[in-house]
Structures are given as structure tokens and as C-alpha cells.
Amino acid sequence: MIDVKLLREKPELFYSSCEARGFGKDLLDKFFILDRKWRELLKQVNDLKHEKNELSMRISRMVKEGKDVAPVKEDVVKTSALIESNEAELKIVEAERDQILKQIPNLIDESVPICKGDENNPFMKFNGMASVYGEDVEAFLKATNGVGKYNVIDYRPMSHVDLQEKLGLVDLETAGRVAGSRFYYLKGRLFKLELALINYGVDFLSDRGFNVVEPPLMMNYESMSKATDMETFRESLYKIEGEDLYLISTSEHPIAAMISNEILAPQDLPLRIAGFSPCFRKEAGAHGKDTKGIFRVHNFNKVEQFIFCEPEKSRDFHEELLRNSEQLIQSLGLSYRVINFCSGELSVLNSKKYDIEAWFPSQGRFREVVSASNNTDYQARSLNIRYRTSDGHKFVHTLNSTALATTRILVAIMENFQNREGTEIKVPEPLVPYAGFDTISS
């Protein structure tokens, strides 16, 4: 949720932020109408309650003095009736106003480019040495502003879909029968490689000051709605039938909610948490996209980074999260580019977001493997996560970033490190000690 006081004080900030996101100004206009009415009603109700409290106290004194309180009681009853009707109206207006308020998006950071469309997300940097099939060179260079480094290869590597089929590493057909599309059985060494990735990611973050947790995989409506936004609710989340429970779509949400309604001591900050969990997503808006293989699936595993920090420092910590994620991707030998999200593509919670997109030579393009967001105080305000300062209690800033989303990284490994014949996959060096093998073959 945004800061209502700031909205009242500096509405122009929100009008320009909403405009940059491509939201109309209707939402804000509606808010101000309702808020004005709400404040009027609140004043009325509070004044009436004051009156009632005074009368009650008078009764208290009169009882002690042994006087007849019946007439005063009648006054209180009348006042109470008035309060009841005014308060009912207040609650209606308040609910309407809050409904609007929840939809007002976070203020965007100054450094966010004003644009729209995923394809326009500006390129930030490239790292690595990509293997690029001849006819993809042009697209590769365009995607990296001409600065991407690459080796031209004279064959197109197999897609992970074909490769995993050929090497017997994934069983999609059985998963389709047992569960449905976008499910999978990971088998043998590919499964062990996933465990290696998880352990590697957890150790990596643990070494960098993150406390590691495995969160609950389900959340109730109240916590979930505060940790996320309606878009996620509508498009991503699975609900458990007959229970007030939703499967998490990322450990970001239960980690964020971990310290809801708490007031942290300043020395607790920054609080770095790394979580590991399966993630469940409906992918309702993705019909027809990545329908084969394990690139886009209904459940996958993910190591996630999360930071709670002081507001002034969140920009720096956003860079730290990106740096950690980059180092992980680099260490696996993958080449990638970083993009800065367009104002028009940010989620309601985001103030700023970077994506890391790895190069997939078989597809001839960069695909998202990491998403690093600064949600500033938006999530913290909804979840009521504050810290103590000499100037009162303030909301922390929250940030999150993918460390390793296992299925996507496995796809990247399969598509980047297969041999020319498509009979063997080389295991990235840092994973070898975790996996206990250095190649995967049939």
C-alpha cells in the first residue's frame, strides 16, 4: 500500500507516477473524492463519540453521588443511535476508499525508464561469452546494444525439450497423464543436478550473510493479499479448496510476511533472508507460451533472496541483490544481459526492477532467469513492518531477487553446455562437488 499522507500532501507525485505506468488518473481522482468524504464523516463520528464519552463519565460521577441518572441515559441512547448510523456510512465510504487505495501503484524510482512494452526494456549490461548460431548474430547484437561478446557456432544446439527426451532426463508424458500439462518428472542426474543447484545457491547466500529459511508453502488470504498484489492473485495463485489457503508462487511472499506487524530494532537491519521453496503458478496468462519442456511450469523450485532495510539504503541493496544474482549466473558459466524494467511493465508493488536474462543458443534469444525488485515501503506498509528510529517508527523497505530458479537454470545448462552431438551435458564446475559428477549422458 502507498503512503496515504504522502498522497494527500503531494498528489502530483502519484499523478505523474501513474501516468508513467500507463494508469489513468481516474483512480486517483476517485480516491480524493472518497477521502474528503471519509474525513468529514470521521470528524462527525469522533465528535459524537466524544459527546457520548462525556455523558458516560457524567453518569459515573452521578452514580457515586447517588443522583438519578435516567435522563442522562436517554441522551446517551440517542447519541449512540446517531453514532451507529453515521459510523455505518463511514465504514462504507472507508471500504470504497480502501479498495481504491489498494490499487494505487507504488511510486516509481527516478532511474526507471519511462516506456512501455517488454521489448523496450532498456539494456543495461552484458556479461560472458555467448555461443551464437550464425543466423542469430544480428538478433544477439541488437539485444546487447552491440556490446555482447560471442563465438559463432555453425550448428544450432538442441532445445532442452529434445535433449532431455533424448537423454531420458525428464518425463513430460507421464506427468501430463498424472497431473496435466506444464508438469514434469525430473529424473536421474538431472534431478541430482537440481539438488546440487539448490545446495549451491543456499550455501552461496549463507556465506554472504543471509539467514536461510524454508517457509510455509501455503498462506492465508490476509497475509497473501498484503504480501502481493491483485494481479498475482488473479493470474498466478492456486487456492486450496475449502480452506483459507493459497499455494505460494514464490518464497518472497511468506518471507515478507514473516515479520509482519513487528517493529524491528535499528541494529536488526539490514535483515537478509534467503528462502528455498517450491513455487506454484497457474500461468493463466501464458496460454501458448513455452508449452513444451520445463521452461514454464506449474511448479518449480527456487532459492530466493530477500532484504529488509532502512529506506535510505534500499537502492544500494537492490544493487547488492543484482550483484549476488549475477555472480551466481556468472559462476555457472552462463552469459546474460541485465535489463532495467520500463515504467509501464512494473508490477503495482515495484518501484524498480531488474531482470537477468540468460542466453539460450538453441532459441537464439535471451530469456528471463532472475528478477530483482525494489518494492520500497509498499509491501512493508501493507504488512506493517517497521523499525525504531529516533524520529518514531518507520516502515522498512523490502527487496527481493531470484537467486536460482532451478528449472530455468537447468534449461540454460542443457541448452548451453551440451556437446555438438547432443549426447552429453557438461556440469558447471561449481556444481560438480555438490552433484558428485561432471557430465550427464544417456
Next chain:
RNA sequence: GCGGGGAUGGCCCAGUGGUACGGCGGCAGCCUGCUAAGCUGUUUCUCUUCGAGAGCGAGGGUUCGAAUCCCUCUCCCCGCGCCA
């Protein structure tokens, strides 16, 4: 699932129908060679010019008035049962 106990401000804790006690911690000030101690004030949210309202796990109810009485629910602790 059954029985018993519990939830009060950042933390601890008192409070059996008359408008939340005290301590610790935090912050500010005073005092003091320095530190510590001591003293004073302050400490949540909302609307505000003053000021007021709300707040005792959540939601209802009774009452002129509820932390207190009644109902429903949630979570935690102890015991029993079941169980990977």
C-alpha cells in the same frame, strides 16, 4: 481430534463493570571531569489549529459505560489420542 491453561503498548507484567498500574528497554533533556548511576519528560494508530477518537489476540453481543460479563473464531503452551 479431546481436555486444560494462555494472548494487555518494543519487551515483561498488574488489572472481576466506571474509562489501562508498574517495571525494563528506546528516545529527549537535566545533572555530572568522562562513563555509569540518578532525576524529569516521552514512548501505538487515526483525524486534526486547539483538541479528539480508537486501541487490551480477531469478530460479534449485553450495558449509559467492557481489558473485565456472554457468544464465535484464530494462534501459542501443557497433557492425551492419531501420525510421516
